[in-house]
Amino acid sequence: MRHVLSVLVENEPGVLSRVAGLFSGRGFNIDSLNVGPTLEPGVSLMTITTFGEEQIIEQIVKQLRKVVSVIKVVDLTDLRSVEREMVLMKVNADDAKRAEILRVADIFRCKVVDVSPDELTLEVTGDHGKIQAIVSLLQRFGIKEFARTGTVALRRSMQL
Amino acid sequence: MELTGAQILLESLKREGVKHIFGFPGGAVIDIYHQIPNYPIQHFLVRHEQGAVHAADGYARSTGKTGVCLVTSGPGATNTVTGIATAYMDSIPIVIFTGQVPTPLIGNDAFQEVDIVGITRPCTKHNYLVKDVKSLAKTIKEAFYIASTGRPGPVLVDLPKDVMQAKTTYDYPETISMRSYNPNYIPNRKQVKKAARMISKAERPLIYAGGGVISSQAGEVMSRLARRHSIPVTATLMGLGSFPGNDPLWLGMLGMHGTYAANMAVNNCDVLLSVGARFDDRVTGKVNTFAPRAKIIHIDIDPTSIRKNVSVHVPIVSDCLNALEAMEEELDAVADVDWQTKHDDWIKTTTGWSTEHPLRYDQVKGYIKPQYVVEKIYEITKGDAIISTEVGQNQMWAAQFFRYHKPRTLLTSGGLGTMGYGFPAAIGAQVAHPDKLVIDIAGDGSIQMNIQEMATAVSYKLPVKIVILNNGYLGMVRQWQELFYNKNYCATCLHLNPDFVRLAQAFGAEGFLVEKTEDVVPVLTRAFSSPLPCIVDVRVEPEENVYPMVPAGASLTEMLLV
Numbered sequence: 001m002r003h004v005l006s007v008l009v010e011n012e013p014g015v016l017s018r019v020a021g022l023f024s025g026r027g028f029n030i031d032s033l034n035v036g037p038t039l040e041p042g043v044s045l046m047t048i049t050t051f052g053e054e055q056i057i058e059q060i061v062k063q064l065r066k067v068v069s070v071i072k073v074v075d076l077t078d079l080r081s082v083e084r085e086m087v088l089m090k091v092n093a094d095d096a097k098r099a100e101i102l103r104v105a106d107i108f109r110c111k112v113v114d115v116s117p118d119e120l121t122l123e124v125t126g127d128h129g130k131i132q133a134i135v136s137l138l139q140r141f142g143i144k145e146f147a148r149t150g151t152v153a154l155r156r157s158m159q160l
Numbered sequence: 161m162e163l164t165g166a167q168i169l170l171e172s173l174k175r176e177g178v179k180h181i182f183g184f185p186g187g188a189v190i191d192i193y194h195q196i197p198n199y200p201i202q203h204f205l206v207r208h209e210q211g212a213v214h215a216a217d218g219y220a221r222s223t224g225k226t227g228v229c230l231v232t233s234g235p236g237a238t239n240t241v242t243g244i245a246t247a248y249m250d251s252i253p254i255v256i257f258t259g260q261v262p263t264p265l266i267g268n269d270a271f272q273e274v275d276i277v278g279i280t281r282p283c284t285k286h287n288y289l290v291k292d293v294k295s296l297a298k299t300i301k302e303a304f305y306i307a308s309t310g311r312p313g314p315v316l317v318d319l320p321k322d323v324m325q326a327k328t329t330y331d332y333p334e335t336i337s338m339r340s341y342n343p344n345y346i347p348n349r350k351q352v353k354k355a356a357r358m359i360s361k362a363e364r365p366l367i368y369a370g371g372g373v374i375s376s377q378a379g380e381v382m383s384r385l386a387r388r389h390s391i392p393v394t395a396t397l398m399g400l401g402s403f404p405g406n407d408p409l410w411l412g413m414l415g416m417h418g419t420y421a422a423n424m425a426v427n428n429c430d431v432l433l434s435v436g437a438r439f440d441d442r443v444t445g446k447v448n449t450f451a452p453r454a455k456i457i458h459i460d461i462d463p464t465s466i467r468k469n470v471s472v473h474v475p476i477v478s479d480c481l482n483a484l485e486a487m488e489e490e491l492d493a494v495a496d497v498d499w500q501t502k503h504d505d506w507i508k509t510t511t512g513w514s515t516e517h518p519l520r521y522d523q524v525k526g527y528i529k530p531q532y533v534v535e536k537i538y539e540i541t542k543g544d545a546i547i548s549t550e551v552g553q554n555q556m557w558a559a560q561f562f563r564y565h566k567p568r569t570l571l572t573s574g575g576l577g578t579m580g581y582g583f584p585a586a587i588g589a590q591v592a593h594p595d596k597l598v599i600d601i602a603g604d605g606s607i608q609m610n611i612q613e614m615a616t617a618v619s620y621k622l623p624v625k626i627v628i629l630n631n632g633y634l635g636m637v638r639q640w641q642e643l644f645y646n647k648n649y650c651a652t653c654l655h656l657n658p659d660f661v662r663l664a665q666a667f668g669a670e671g672f673l674v675e676k677t678e679d680v681v682p683v684l685t686r687a688f689s690s691p692l693p694c695i696v697d698v699r700v701e702p703e704e705n706v707y708p709m710v711p712a713g714a715s716l717t718e719m720l721l722v
């Protein structure tokens with residue numbers, strides 16, 4: 001099963017390879033990994049999406065907590081949370097296709113961030129499922145370039 | 161007053177109570193070596209950096225204190241990796257200081273530059289590259305704190321040459337707190353209560369002790385608990401010495417080369433109390449048939465050890481000593497039970513297994529049996545010695561036929577299985593215990609992996625004894641080839657071993673050759689009373705095997721017996 005882990009780390013040299021090395025060394029999977037600074041100086045937040053059986057996920061969480069530079073690990077899968085990814089993609093868009101592409105873009109609340117006579121670059125934000133959906137819709141027009149962030153996620157304030 | 165990085169390092173070692181370090185100099189650490197004579201720290205010059213780490217490791221295992229070594233950059237640093245991985249697998253507290261090229265040269269493929277922090281990341285508990293002399297003191301404090309607390313382990317500190325030369329005001333932190341590192345020492349009382357209830361209901365309980373009992377100094381409490389509640393005890397290789405080897409409740413080691421009684425007890429117990437052990441594959445055999453009738457209680461300070469290999473009924477994350485003390489209280493609170501009577505049948509059964517199939521070997525005329533040699537070492541020393549081992553058959557016979565009565569008397573590479581560990585580890589132990597008899601039980605293969613340290617032993621007058629169970633083979637691999645690979649003895653026959661007696665003499669040590677069974681005792685006795693380091697080359701039966709043996713991946717009950 002897919003799990004989203006929120007990992008607070010000391011932002012010191014080598015911390016990314018400590019975490020990445022832990023996954024590769026123990027044969028765990030990383031689906032995506034996103035790192036950025038937090039508002040507290042010297043502290044970064046990693047959002048890691050991974051998949052595996054319950055016992056493997058338990059090991060991943062425990063092993064992460066054991067890394068000396070890791071401050072806190074939360075498995076957001078068990079909680080109500082919001083998650084988002086962002087994608088930039090350059091789609092083939094000659095005159096015949098353009099209107100249809102823009103209609104799809106509109107349905108998904110994408111932004112057009114760049115345009116040329118035969119290409120459109122779209123920006124789309126959403127959870128994992130929404131991104132998958134728009135990608136499969138636009139693929140038939142031909143996606144020429146594609147850049148995708150990993151998931152970022154926060155736990156919801158109200159855990160109903 | 162301002163101190164240089166080198167002075168800060170040594171001053172900090174002094175404050176950490178470090179009296180002995182093992183090392184090898186080089187360009188990147190000359191500044192440190194230049195200062196050593198000014199500090200009350202004795203440096204032991206090894207002949208290979210791997211030896212320095214194993215010596216620090218043997219020092220740590222035999223004392224409980226953190227071992228320290230110091231090496232130069234590049235090859236000096238890479239040579240420590242096997243030693244570091246050895247200590248990591250067995251949770252041994254050591255701090256390794258490596259030299260590094262000056263900070264402006266880092267990343268430029270400078271002479272003797274290597275990214276040792278990157279290389280050792282997966283085999284250290286934590287590691288540091290010190291880029292600023294101002295953070296040096298705090299880093300050293302953290303390194304010793306991390307190495308020796310929680311589940312202990314090796315910590316490496318990489319020291320660029322310019323940082324060792326730079327000056328700053330010295331301020332060694334008295335205390336330390338790290339928000340990202342807080343090992344849990346105190347057990348959850350509810351869990352302990354649950355475990356105690358489980359034990360009180362058990363009819364066939366068994367204690368399975370690991371190295372954690374020794375590192376948390378819980379041996380005495382565990383022994384008391386076992387005796388008061390009449391629970392038989394088995395231990396892993398790392399746990400040997402945590403429970404007296406001559407106690408009637410002692411079943412011997414379990415696992416691949418464990419005793420019949422220990423493995424049968426695991427198979428038949430209804431509650432298994434695992435203390436500071438991690439269910440390694442050499443212990444469990446086939447995991448899903450391990451302790452099939454038992455509810456498992458697992459005490460370990462490292463949460464990752466719990467449910468890694470085996471699912472357990474009551475996990476207790478805690479220091480073993482605290483958990484066992486709490487367990488004693490909770491067991492006392494459980495209604496009046498006459499434990500002796502309650503477990504009488506079970507004890508009779510386990511004792512029956514021990515007498516039915518004890519560890520044994522057949523004496524054959526014309527050959528010296530390796531097991532006999534180990535037995536005699538035990539008898540001559542009456543168990544009062546520190547034993548280190550190499551890896552392979554020699555290690556298993558040393559585990560089976562020497563009875564360990566006290567913690568920290570067996571130094572052996574359990575997790576990594578490092579050939580060449582025993583001799584330098586014995587040197588480290590001898591440094592820490594100058595008046596003790598320290599014996600490395602070796603094989604003719606393993607001993608050649610770090611034989612150069614004989615020069616270290618001789619130059620510091622460390623009278624370590626090496627007893628080589630010389631069978632002319634890489635015996636454990638040969639045993640597997642015999643049993644599972646159609647006797648295809650590829651690359652396991654050591655045709656041209658050196659003359660170990662003359663080799664010892666060439667180093668300035670004493671050498672003895674033993675070729676007859678009746679010479680074993682007199683020669684060992686002579687060697688053990690010699691003031692010099694000694695090699696005793698005992699020519700044992702070439703194709704003797706270690707039994708019992710559970711084939712890799714089989715269930716513990718599928719033992720091959722003698």
